[in-house]
Amino acid sequence: MNLRLTTLSEVEVEKDSKAWFRSVDARLYFLKGDRKMRSMRMEKVLVSMMRLVLAFTFFSSIGYTQIPPKMNYQGYLTDSGGTPIHGTVTMVFSIYDVSSGGTALWNETQSVVVNQGVYIV
Numbered sequence: 001m002n003l004r005l006t007t008l009s010e011v012e013v014e015k016d017s018k019a020w021f022r023s024v025d026a027r028l029y030f031l032k033g034d035r036k037m038r039s040m041r042m043e044k045v046l047v048s049m050m051r052l053v054l055a056f057t058f059f060s061s062i063g064y065t066q067i068p069p070k071m072n073y074q075g076y077l078t079d080s081g082g083t084p085i086h087g088t089v090t091m092v093f094s095i096y097d098v099s100s101g102g103t104a105l106w107n108e109t110q111s112v113v114v115n116q117g118v119y120i121v
Contacts, residue, residue, distance in 0.1 A: 074120040084117025
């Protein structure tokens with residue numbers, strides 16, 4: 001028969017070590033939970049920031065989507081020989097309903113100053 005004699009102090013040490021390991025396990029579990037909570041908080045913060053950026057982008061672009069009240073046009077005007085024209089010229093500007101031919105939806109006549117062939121209307 002194999003008998004083992006243990007003293008009271010060895011039993012207490014064994015109980016204390018088990019309790020210590022249990023407390024370490026509990027702390028590790030708590031830290032894992034804490035990390036999970038931190039990552040969830042971080043995820044919520046990132047999602048909120050993305051929503052804020054998207055909202056800012058959307059609302060700031062609304063002003064850029066409006067149609068401008070005036071249209072700028074510039075060009076280079078020459079005679080049939082290729083010489084740039086200099087002076088005041090009467091020009092007719094029109095907008096049509098189709099790309100060639102069709103009916104004029106709008107037209108306007110302007111006196112345009114041409115300098116070295118370049119004009120800006």
